[in-house]
Amino acid sequence: MATLKYSRQRESIKEFLMTRKDHPTADVVYENMKKIYPNISLGTVYRNLSLLSEIGEIQKLSNFGSADHFDGCVEPHCHFMCTTCGDVLDLETEGMDDLIEKAGRNFSGKITACDIRFFGTCPKCMNK
Amino acid sequence: MATLKYSRQRESIKEFLMTRKDHPTADVVYENMKKIYPNISLGTVYRNLSLLSEIGEIQKLSNFGSADHFDGCVEPHCHFMCTTCGDVLDLETEGMDDLIEKAGRNFSGKITACDIRFFGTCPKCMNK
DNA sequence: GTTTTTGCAAACCTTTTGCAATGGA
């Protein structure tokens, strides 16, 4: 991999994601970056989101809906998507650590990762 | 919803999915349908795959790679994707039925569904 | 005869890429 050079844009994207508790899409990141860098391009946003998730500084959540979502928190945790409003939220993970081991019992391949996602109605939409 | 009318194409698509143990993408379904209906269009395949998954006769797996996969089996079960060859396989689910209940303990919304996906190396790719 | 489904092609949405110019080390 090539040497990494500093870029203001990348720094801002990472910072933005870390201060958001939701999990915005590339487009939302782009719209927010335009407030700081009016000429920033969507391509730059995508390139940096890929780069950041490759080096493990952010997490890419693929296919909650049609567009990818990005999470500034890289600690392993589950996600929940509200089927009413489309929001993606974090969820407690306790008691799910042995899933990979359990799943491997009847499988002759090797399982290295696991992704759990929940769906339903979020607290906000429950009160409507 | 409008009344459903019979269509040979839809019937064949469903049958094809039920006899496959892997989980083909729309494109693979399309290529195979062309053997039976040389003039069938991709649009028809997509329309029927959507329709069938809406009425619960097949399952759409939206989370593996860039294209959706389709599963002729609608019983709840987990999936595994090989990060080497890209194949999607079924996996035993025992001991995972209480996940939704567990996840709901610390959550004030309502969880109705859960999707568990595993990643790793499949048996075929282990022997290479 | 009415309504659904089809084939075709164009549109759509999200993401990636080529390229010359800019900027960091």
Next chain:
DNA sequence: TCCATTGCAAAAGGTTTGCAAAAAC
């Protein structure tokens, strides 16, 4: 200076859609 990063625009990949013709009921 050298090479990574940027902005721009075009392309790519997967999926959806509008429309007139064909098929189902």
